[in-house]
Amino acid sequence: MTIRVAAFGLPTAAALVLGAIVCLQLPALPGGWILAMTLCVAAWIWARGVGGGRVVGAFVLGGALCGLHATYALSTQLPADMERGDFAVHGRVVGLPTREPQRTAFEFRVAEDDGVPAALRGRLLRLSWYDDRREGPDARRAAIEAGNEWRFTVRLRAPRGLRNPGWFDGERRAMAQRVTAVGYIRTAEPLERLEGGRGIDRWREQVATHIDAVVERGSARYVRALAIGDTRGLNDLDWEALRATGLTHLVAISGFHVGMVGGFFALVATAVWWCLPWLGRWLPRPQAAAIVALLTSTVYAAVAGWELPTVRTVLMIAVVVIARLSRRHLRIADALGYAAIAVVLVDPMSVLSAGFWLSFAGVAWLVWCLPDAREWSKLRGLLASQWVATIGLLPLTVILFGQASLAGPVANLVAIPWWSLVVVPLALVGTGLEAIHTGAGDWAWRSAAWAFDLSWLLFDRLAASPISLWWLPEPHWLALPMALLAAFWMLLPRGVPGKGLALLLWLPLLWPDRHLPRAGEAEVIVFDVGQGLSALVRTARHAVLYDAGPAVPDGYDAGERVVVPALQALGVRRLDAIVISHGDADHVGGFAAVQRRYRAPVVFAPQWDRVPGAAPCLQGSAWRMDGVTFRFLHPDVHFPAFRNPSSCVLRIETAHGAALLPGDIDAVVERLLVRRDATRLDADVVVAAHHGSRSSSDPAFVRATGAAVVMMSAGHGSRFGHPHDEVVERWMRSGTAVASTAGGGATRFRLQAGGLAVRQERTHRPRLWDAARRLETREAR
Structure with missing residues (x-):
């Protein structure tokens, strides 16, 4: 007996999505012609097959289609021979520019004509316009507005992100958004504004500016987010508070907001048709309301x-409209499946975004668990939907973001009715009135801000609670299907036996193995922070952070963006000590952000550097944790304040080997350490001093360490030339293997009984979009 499977339904939608997921997990893609042939065969099987064959066809088609999209996206990225080159381009600003104190960041669509290099025509660039500090702040960059056309010279490189334990992957995002290159404007070259702003983005930017002007409250940035989806004003602390209270889905414009707009105008159309019944002769009232919606x-x-959530809602509404026009009954589950198929067919790489999973999974859980919700009371329906969303989406939020909001269910019970019925409608009314006449929506936006502030007092207190947000380590990939099975089991109807046993299936997700060293062992993890340094030393029950990465005022902060998320992903619950090697920004810059999340009981730094609350790291000082000794070799109490040369030199000694962290000391200090006691320098792992600078790694120091591996912590294509070729060659001649964060990402060194174990993020977890591997392949050819 053959099971009938519709060509467009939930089984084929699930198969299509799964095929795209499997494709994106491959370390490399087959050739384009193979993918094209596979796509044609799979499409025929999907259309003509029956039963399971149709599902298999959808699965293969999803993988082949996603492979073709990924192949094209990667082929459009900047060729290796154009890296770090300067190019004269002209085109249009797309999206909303982000203005910071020292730069303006924006996306730029290059024009398609003979005046620009062929590899850049029609491509999307992600650019920055920095202030020229020699001339003071450059006011011209303020003229970068949505929809502007410009001609200028840019310096470009292929999209390349940092690779660390955690959840953010900049290279993946660049591929999903089809970004060809990133770079900055060369302000020393001629610049010309060709045309003023126009289009929907220009109107959005004007509305955002107007909201800031008329809403004289700090919550104006939230009103902007609710009114037009402009979240540029929300900083890292705002997002942290929203995540802690589980309210992110209500601030960023979601499918709910789009559905509210569509539903409101459907009611308006229904009222108009009721008042003017002769319109029904031209178009029946139900069909008119659907089209207007x-x-x-x-x-x-x-x-x-x-x-993406708004696109998903529009597609679902479109499916319902088509069903209405064709006078066919359509279940919500079918509409969800049709929308998923449409999204994947248009852009299969959308499965890389968290929004895809949260929006579709949220609706799917509610449809499956609450089919008869219309018959319930409003309070019972709200409580039931909150329970379903909390349990059903918990596995995804942990996998996608490494966190769970314990305060979320409580906050949502208040926020969903208040924001959905008061704050959001007022913000949307303001936007609608502004579209009709400038200034007409001012009162609505002010009212929305007032209503928002009234509720935010409660949510702000919830967010500040130490138990509001639960950060979880990265689990094994099997933890997700087990947790989904647990959620399914718990959400089954009453009377289903064994629900208590389902709690055991949550353990791999909520209590994963952190792979800690054993007693007497140590693990040194050098994070990929770009041009700077940050390393974590873990023992069986303790953790010490050496340096916190770079940061610039009001800009990139590696402590906030890299170090803290990596510590959370590794399951570090506390830091027992922080060592700041010296006061340069590429080492101490992220310290404040780390201290805000992990307030260590003791901080060490050179006595001449003004690190808040720090004790001096003096030669001879030592302490012991879990059978591992931490010992400072430099500076001594009489060493002068020489900045880099006065860096804290830390040696980690275990029963199975040693590691050496010398900060930014120079060759003079290295020779001093050799003369003082060369045996103290013996180490299996050495982090090269001063990022592999030519002024460090003295030959005598290199020989004294006898290192098996030396680590170069430096940014890709460092403008300082780190690591220097001569230094790399010197270490290699000594028989030491050379690794770098620029090439391999964050690197783990485990000093254990079985010998030294080394693991780099880029080689341990290869990705299709790995820029380092792609550039190496191109250069080899």
């Missing part, structure tokens, strides 16, 4: 910037 929701999705 689709048109208005599409317009609002454009105003919100076409974020």
Whole structure:
């Protein structure tokens, strides 16, 4: 007996999505012609097959289609021979520019004509315009507005992100968004503004500016987010508070907001048709309401910037409209499946985004668990939906973000009715009135801000609670299906036996193995922070951080963006000590961000550097944790304040080997250490002093260490030339293997009974979009 499977339904939608996922897990893709042939065969099987064959066809088609999209996206990225080159381009600013005190960041679509290099025509660039500090702040960069056309010279490189334990992957995002290159404007070259701003993005930017002007409250940035999907004003602390209270989905414009707009105008259309019954002769009232809902929701999705949750809602509304026009009954589950198929067919790489999973999974859980919710009371329905969303989406939020909001269910019980019925409608009314006449929506935006502030007092206190946000380590990949099975089991109807046993299936996700060293062993993890240094030393029950990475004022902060997320992903619950090698920004810059999240009981730094609350790291000082000795070799109490040369030199001694962290000392200090006691320098692992600078790694020091591996912590294509070729050659001649964060990402060194174990993120977890591997392949050819 053959099971009938519809060509477009939930089974084929799930197969299509799964095929795209499997494709993106491959370390490399087959040739384009193979993918194209596979796509044609799979499409025929999907269309003509029956039963399981149709599902298999959808699965293969999803993988082949995603492979073709990924192949094209990677082929459009900047060729290796154009890296760090300067190019004259002209085109249009797309999206909303982000303005910071020292730079303006924006996306730029290059024009398609003969005046620009062929590899850049029609491509999307992610650019920055920095202030020229020699001339003071450059006011011209303020003229970068959405929709502007410009001609200027840019210095470009291929999209390349940092690779660390954690959840953010910049290279993946660049591939998903089809970004060809990133770079900055060469302000020394001629610049010309060709045309003023126009289009929907220009209107959005004007509305955002107007909201800031008329809403004289700190919550104006939240009103902007709710009114037009502009989240540029929300900083890291704002997002942390929203994540802690589980309210992120309500601030960023979601499918709910789009559905609210569509539903409101559907009611308006129904009222108009009721007042003017002769319109029914031209178009029946149900079909008219459906068409109006689709048109208005599409317009609002454009105003919100076409974020994925809004696209999903528009597609679902479109499916319902088509069903209404064809007078066919359509279940919500079918509409969800059709929308998923449409999204994957249009852009299969959308499965890389968290929004895809949270939006579709959230609706799917509610549809499956609450089919008869219309018959319930409003309070019972709210409680039931909150329970379903909390349990059903918990596995995804942990896998995607490494966190769970313990305060989220409580906060949502208040926020969902108050924001959904008061704050959001007022913000949307303001946007609608502003579209009709400038200034007409001012009162609505002010009212939305007032209503938001009224509720935010509660949520701010919840976010500040130490138990509001639960950060979880990275689990094994099997933890996700086990947790999904547990959620399914717990959400089954009453009377299903064994629900208590389902709690055991949560353990691999909520209590994963952190792979800690054993007593007497140590692990040194050098994070990929770009041009700077940060390393974590773990023992069986303790953790010490050496340096906190770079940071610039009001800009990139490796402590916030890299170190803290990596510590959370590794399951570090506390830091027992922090060592700041010296006061340079590329070592101490992220210290404040780390201290905000992990307030260590003791901080060490050179006595001349003004690190808040720090004790001096003096030669001879030592302490012992879990059978591992931490010992400072430099500076002594009489060493002068020479900045780099006065760096704290830390040696980690275990029963199975040693590691040496010398900060930014120079060759003079290295020779001093050799003369003082060369035996103290013996180490299996050495982090090269001063990022592999030519002024460090003295030959006598290199010989004294006898290192098996030396680590170069430096940025890719460092403008300082780190690590220097001569230094790399010197270490290699001594028989030492050379590794770098620029090439391999974060690197783990385990000093253990079985010998030294080394693992780098880029080689341990290869990805299709790995820029380092792609550039090496191109250069080899």
